[in-house]
Amino acid sequence: MTDLDLGGGYTLRPIPVAEYRAACARLEGQIFGGNWLYDFGPPTRVPVPLGETFSWGLFHADELIGWQFSHQTDERTVSMADTGVLPGHQGRGLYTRMLPHVLDTFRAAGYTLVTSHHRATNNRVIIPKLRAGFLVQGLNLYEGGLNVALTLSLDSAYRDAMHVRSGFQQAHGEAARRLGVSPLPRPDAPPPPGLALPDDAGPGTDLGSGYALHAVPDATYRHIYAQLEAAVYDTVSFDWPHPAPLPPLAAPQYTWLVGHAGQVVGWHASRQADTRTAYMANTALLPAHRGQGLYTRLLPVVLAFLRDQGYDLVRSRHHATNSAVLIPKLRAGFRLQGLEVGEHGVMAVLMLSFDDPYREYMDVRSGLTRPTGEVAQRLGLDGGS
Structure with missing residues (x-):
């Protein structure tokens, strides 16, 4: 991946993992210092070996002001593990402009799924992720607090399967085949009746x-x-087989x-x-x-x-x-x-x-x-x- 112009004088540039780690050590206090972490103390085990890694620096002119680091977690999944931008450069749409370039890299590398975790109330990151096609998968408590897990499927059938799992849509086509189910035939729904606003509707x-x-x-x-x-x-x-047994509250x-x-x-x-x-x-x-x-x-x-x-x-x-x-x-x-x-x-x-x-x-x-x-x-x- 070559340097990418993100507009406004910002550039996304591939950097070695060692440079990413050095930037973290130098700048993470400024970026994440307001977060509330549990202090485990020194680690007791050596780190788990990483799979394929992807590391980029965010530059304003020639100054490194942030980063994105991702790594392979299994034979089909890459994790967007760490993104940081210095406070003075936040709120300028950098994350939104960077995201499609990073996802294109994963797609070209042959990955099927992209995962990420964020503080559950960090809407500034969750919203652009959802707009990019990520879907909410769960929440978990960890040393940093409450995380929301997001997953983007680069396989359209699996994306449909996630909708099936949530109940948002019925299984059909390739998603139904891969799930091993076949939906029962349903009669075509008639067009909705045209209903006039009732007489007791307020002025609006x-x-x-x-x-x-x-x-x-x-x-x-x-x-x-x-x-x-x-x-x-x-x-x-x-489909409940009987009416609700109790009256509404x-x-x-x-x-x-x-x-x-x-x-x-x-x-x-x-x-x-x-x-x-x-x-x-x-x-x-x-x-x-x-x-x-x-x-x-x-x-x-x-x-x-x-x-x-x-x-x-x-x-x-x-x-x-x-x-x-x-x-x-x-x-x-x-x-x-x-x-x-x-x-x-x-x-x-x-x-x-x-x-x-x-x-x-x-x-x-x-x-x-x-x-x-x-x-x-x-x-x-x-x-x-």
Whole structure:
């Protein structure tokens, strides 16, 4: 790989592993000094031998201001083990511009999978990774805190298989063959009925481009949902053989319809989850109205409403491989909190805090930052060192 111009005077340049290690020793305190690590002390065993290695330096003019180091972990996988950029050069899109060049190198070298691990609340890195096609695979606790594991498949069938595993889509084609399954035939879904906005829809909040969000009673939302559900979801849920045995919890419900040209094209439902948490339970748009940034525009309207209701926290769950929803949620300030298996599949759990110290607390729990100030006080710690 030759030097690559990243624009703005920045260059990505291959460097020897020894130069990468020397740069780490010299600069990692400036880059990662704010993280919260457990000090194991001196290692007790010699390092595990690495497979093939890839090391690049990030240069501004002739000054090395960061790096990317990756290494082979098995016969089909390369790990993006370490990326660092000096604080004065962060926030300029360098990671996003560097990433496709690094991935092209792995693809040309014949790898099938690319893995990486990041602090679970480090949205500045997680978002560009998801945009590049990485998918959330899990979370684990380690000496640095709480890590999220991401995997990019350079094999399209395996990428489809990850969606199947999460329940985001049904097995089909090559993915179904490799998984050794064959989906049952399903009748073709009829086109969605055109439903006019009901008479009891509120006046609506403008979402731009002719769209509006209208508050409606819960019963109206459920009536619309029942008519349009089949046209909205391609996901695969567990088919319970009997109706739910208990009535819904008696908690406040907040329901809206998305309208366009007098027609219902989507909805959102939230509800109270506990004494300080709202749960964003369901959002959907008809296929013809997706890919226009509508979810991103709807999100701040709903969050502002929930904040005005007095909630401290907002929780939501989404299929772990549904990056089209995870990305706008993370951009809005939600943080990955976990994975759980439910009737709809493997779901990523997200949390947004309207309370600044609690938001910082989530970063402390993940190890992204050290406990200081009010967060340290609330944890009963001396955060002065």
